[in-house]
Amino acid sequence: MFDDRSPIYLQIAEQIKNDIVTGALAEDEQVMSTNQYATFYRINPATAAKGFAQLVDEGVLYKKRGIGMFVSPNARELLRTGRRDSFFAEVVDPMIREARAIGVPLREVVHHIEKSAAEEPAGTKEAIAGQAEGGAS
Template sequence: MFDDRSPIYQQIAEKIKDEILTGALKEDEQVMSTNQYASFYRINPATAAKGFQQLVDEGVLYKKRGIGMFVSAQAREQLRGQRRERFFTEVVDAMIAEAQMIGIPLDEVVARIAAVRIPSGEVER
């Protein structure tokens, strides 16, 4: 469920961000309470609260007093923008480095991308 790569609260925050990006969590939808979350994943409630608080600080979630926490209206756009910035350095550059190391010409990589490309209507959502 969680690994040792980074603090658990950061992994909780990342997991919720992923759910917002995939659309599993919609804008203005209520998220699980920290206690529900902690019990579900068998983690310390203080750790879960820290992860949720980070998302509030980043503007991804907002609090309604006495009711709970909700996904911010602009959360998905904001997260997509952040991930796009990281995409080329973390995903594409790493792929190119791997291809060069094992001797795959970049033309072949480009051809492959062209072959598996999803119809453009489904890319823009």
């Protein structure tokens, strides 16, 4: 589940963010308590608490005193915006480098992407169209 090559509290924070971005965790939904989380994933409770605290600091989770922690109402949008900002640098650019290295013409890549774009539902199209402007800057 977690590996030993980076701090576990960061891996926990990443995993919960992923669940929020994909919608597995809904906004205003309660997340597991740190003790439940620690026993479930077999990790130290203090490590789990540190991961959760980081998410509270970042505004991804909020605390309700005596009840527990919940996903912030704007968490999904917040995270998606953050990931869009790095999408071209971290995902698209390496893909272009790899395509060049192995001799796949970018025209073919674009063709492949256009085929996928034709099949996608309307909602995502707007998000990507909006991003294309931002990404070009």
